[in-house]
Amino acid sequence: MPSTSSPVTVLGLGLMGTALASALVKAGHPTTVWNRTAAKTGPLAAQGATPADTAKDAIEAAPLVIVCLTTNDDVRTLLAPESEALAGRTLVNLTNGTPSQARELAAWAEAHGITYIDGGIMAVPQMIATPAAYILYSGTDEAAFEAHRATLTVLAATKWVGKDPGLAALHDLALLTGMYGMAAGVAQAYALIGSEGIPAREFAPLLEDWVAGMTHAIVPETAEAVDTDQHLTDVSNLAMNRAAFPNFLQAYAEQGLRPDLFAPFQGLLDRAVEEGYGADGLSRLVTLLKQD
Ligand code: NDP
16 A cells, blocks of 8 residues: 555656646655656755656656656657556556547557556646645556555545546546636626726626626536436527527627637527527537537
8 A cells, every 4th residue: 555655756847747746745755756858857856856867767766657748649759668667557647638548548558568547637736735626537447546546645636537548538628618618708708898998807706706606507407407308498598598699799899809709609509599499498509519
């Protein structure tokens, strides 16, 4: 059973990798670090981490290897020549990616005797090792995850989402999709309110309360409608939303704003009504997003 004395290696010391390695050092784990640009190991070495000259040396220093690079292409480029060094170890990949990339890396790892766990970090670097952070994990070998769970908990709370290696990335991208949708709405709202010179800070309390309230209503209500496939509503139907939406696009244009973020939504509402779903609620859009 790993303890605070169990060694860990971190490959990739960007903003996130540095935060991960720093948390491990602070928790007392002997931590070996490697980065393509070697100078980034300096601050971690000052904290007590051991810099390795090569990725291979770093991998061979610990049974648990955490990798956090820009993309999974970078992970493949770095690790493909190191499969022998990785054999028999557990590789935890916390690089952002897609479900198919995770499955492909898992298959490569399995073919080389490497235990592969994919992860999705639901935090910014400053949140690592605080109660606000959690990391999603998935992989075929749940026992390996459990064996290293105590060590991984040093980074953030752990959420195991299943044995399909692609599931961590799927959950990660779905959560971030919700966030980007909200961020896009906030950007358009501030642009609209700002088009009349109203400071964003003045409008912020109204917007925050509105978005939070709508989130608390829409997220569970949509889940219920989707899972029961019952989309009829007596609250806010698609025909009404479709009729109102041109006002948004017209107001953006009149206020000198670009419609890029929201113009596609009009097309989706049009299609929903044209396909006979005018009496349904916005939850119907979930089914219309599936490609034929
Ligand atoms: P950075 O840009 O700060 O760091 C990128 C790291 O990847 C650097 O260590 C860089 O090395 C390394 N790298 C890139 N390409 C290669 C390569 N071909 N070979 C070896 N090393 C390479 O990014 P972050 O640390 O912020 O992000 C890392 C991952 O974490 C990303 O997938 C990101 O999406 C994810 N993530 C980041 C969050 C954040 O808020 N920062 C939040 C959640 C997830 P070098 O220093 O030599 O350039």
